[in-house]
Amino acid sequence: MKYDYKLYEPSWCPGCGNYMIRTALKQALEELELEPHEVVLSSGIGQAAKMPHYIKVNGFNGLHGRALPPAIGIKMANKNLKVIVESGDGDTYGEGGNHFIHTIRRNIDIAHFVHDNQIYGLTKGQASPTTAMGQKTTLQFDGVKVEPLQPLALALTMGAGFVARGFSGDIPHLVEIMKEAINYKGYALVDIFQPCVVWNKVNTFAWYKERIYHLPEDYDYTNKEKAFEKATEFGDKIPIGILYKVEKETYEDKFQFIKNGEPLVDRKLNPMDAEKLMKNFY
Amino acid sequence: MDYSILVGGEAGQGMDTFAHILEKTLKRCGFYVFTHSDYMSRVRGGHNFFYIRFSDKPIYSYSLKVDVVFGLNDESVRLHSPKLKEEGIIIADKEIARDSKIVHLPLMDTARDLKNSRVFTTIGLGAILKYFGLSLKSSEEIIEEEFKEEIATINIKALYAGYEMVNRKYDIETLEDKNILIDGNQAVGLGAIAAGCKFYCGYPMTPSTGVLNFIAAHADEMEIAVDQVEDEVAALNMALGASYAGVRAMTGSSGGGFALMVEALSLAGIIEVPVVLINVQRPGPATGFPTRTEQGDLRFMIHAGHGEFPRMVIALRNPEDAFYQTARAFNLAEKYQIPVLLVSDQYLADCRTTTKPFDFNKIEIERYISGAEAITDKEYKRYKITENGISPRILPGKVPGQVVLIDSDEHDEWGHITESDEIRTKMVDKRMKKLEGLKSEVQEPWIIGDEEPENLIVCWGSTYGAVKEAVDSLREEDVSIGALVFGDIWPFPTERLLKMGKGAKKIIDIEQNATAQLDSLIREEALIKSTEKILKYDGRPFSGDELYARLKEVL
Ligand SMILES: Cc1ncc(C[n+]2csc(CCOP(=O)(O)OP(=O)(O)O)c2C)c(N)n1
Ligand code: SF4
Ligand SMILES: [Mg+2]
16 A cells, blocks of 8 residues: 555554554545655654554654644644644643643644553553553552643533544544545644554553444534533544534635745745845845 | 934834834935944833934944934933933923023924924924934935825825924935835845745744734735744744755744754754754843843753754844845755755844845855656665765655655655664764855855954954944054954854964954853864953843954953
8 A cells, every 4th residue: 555664563552542543544534545655644743643554644743742843833834734633642732832822722733642541651551641540550650630631622612613533443534534624724633533552551442432422413513612511522422423523714825925826835935035024224 | 413312201202103204315425324223122101312423434323422302201301311412402391391501492392383283393303403414305205105195195294394493503414215124023034035935934032023014015916825823833844844845944033043943943954955044142040131132042952952063153244244144045055955044133233234135146046956857776865875965855746656754753865753873873964964065155244444453352153243333433542453353253264263263362242141152162162262351231232432442442
């Protein structure tokens, strides 16, 4: 397949949910007929964040928690690139929480796939911002003492125009969500349940399988109140699908010279263009 | 001729406008002008003041001795009357405290008659211009250019009213106006725009905000994406994303914000993505002295970032230098695929100086970006091992069939994570190789005064102006003295230093910090020890006359 790096295989544990997310993403790109050079994956650090090494598209594998800022810079510099951000729950909601909030506010055209295993995988099993209260971990021996962050509700509150949830164990469904998210003009958040078979013994495949259900066919994803209800439904039943989707003007389109011109990267640079600014100083 | 005017008062009393019109008037009259502002970290009240110095000969610093104090309140008269020269005067409203040198004028009453109390500084301006024997023509023009008609009319009336209030003391001849008047932050911004910077992001922090403001003010016109980011961590990461995608990108802050960029600075080192950033220093630690000046971050700029990677550090010496060096920084960053760090400070950032108009023909844009022709292997290797450590750089999306993978982990030539000891060593060597090339780019420090001096001064960055004036004065007294003013700081240039250091009896290190950071760098890099140090870290810049006096003590 054109998105495969030859001789380069993932270092994920056998049975990890990340494999299925990779399969889904490759399929989504394939079905969208995107060529490897037209796509950039930006990621941070963690198990999920290794994705740019396992899918052959352009990759910016940056710092832990910092997957979003480079993605914004990339999109502003070259609006023709399809920019996808791929990172873990710790990376996105913990270390990078501030960027998460402010990227939603910007509504820049990127698709954001969060591999939510509700745990820190790479660093061996500490609680992540989405680990349930009371859950015992390799660090929180007597259970987590803080409330979990609710990413979908938070995104809705901040005004995100596209909010969805997927499950790595349901690839066909995930592919459809990914395609919608990539095609969405604006910031699209997809929180993806991704069982970590080593460090999270609570939120297992079976645990998710028992609880998740598809949003009904007639679900109105433009209804924000309904979306809030679904975003906070996190108990015996957990809905997956596109919870909310509306059209909004993108950040980059608010810059007229970006909207109406060539990508900034293609501009010819000439120092003499700036000489006119000297008039301010006479 | 060489005169100085000091205006002092509370924030919000209209001093900024007064200073702006006065300095521009003096510039248009053909004089060399140097304005230094001393302001507090508050929006109202407090005590702020400006030194506005002008001369028919080039000047490089402010002067502590002034000819006129324009006191907007009692406090400014009390604080600044000791700075008056023998023949100096104080101009103030008639309600303001007694002082033997005061010339009381009915400023407030006249402003009230004009039905706008805010114009009382303009009345003072008229009086001061008359005192120096200058016409109101230039001021009138400036007011008409910059104010709305209604406001302009009343201010011009105020100007004439002030003009009638005093007698002419001097009769100065005006000259031909050939210069621009610009501050350090504006010069940096202009340099960046001239160099084709298409992405600038930052988070407001005094005294660096001026760079962000300047570029933002021209962003639409020049088609530059400017982003006020959520924090400085985002700033450098975002600039790196933009640069990876292929535009020239820059960010800036002051020490505290730069501290937040440090992890991403190290990222720039390993991913080999070019970026330019500026630290407009203010005194630390932590929040420190927000509106004051210091050179406390020299070592920080050289060493910031975990791990080892090549970088270039360039200190800016005056607005002209700031303009050309900023433009140069973009070329060096892209040539070597490294972070280039510019170092300025509050003094340089805020001082406005008459300067020869910048020559945009001198700016060259060299991108060093490759296309398909650079791909000799089947698959593009972002980190191909080369002789000089520089791997051909292609841009994502620009070469069909090829992808660009960069990685903050140690990586192989393709950019993939590696754990190999052999590759690790090769990659470190490859990156550090670039330092060799950089060394050939380094510019030697400027020389002031004697080229074979008995007394050699070493200094860096914005102290240039004060050192220049002090050295010039001492040489008029036949003192054998010369100075090296470092601009390029890292890699550290040693040629001139070794040559001039050899013959010098005294080596005097002059810095605006407490730990003599340049001095220690010189010991490290050139094995030369200074014999004296003149250090200042009270947050106030050296003036030329102050430095002259302090040099006298050690010579
Ligand atoms: C600044 C910084 N702090 C901490 C780390 C160590 N670290 C690496 S990944 C990670 C957490 C990973 O959790 P998550 O983002 O959920 O990814 P996962 O491994 O679960 O996919 C941490 C704490 C780091 N690399 N950088
Ligand atoms: S530790 Fe968990 S998240 Fe990481 S690869 Fe293994 S199963 Fe997957
Ligand atoms: Mg995780």
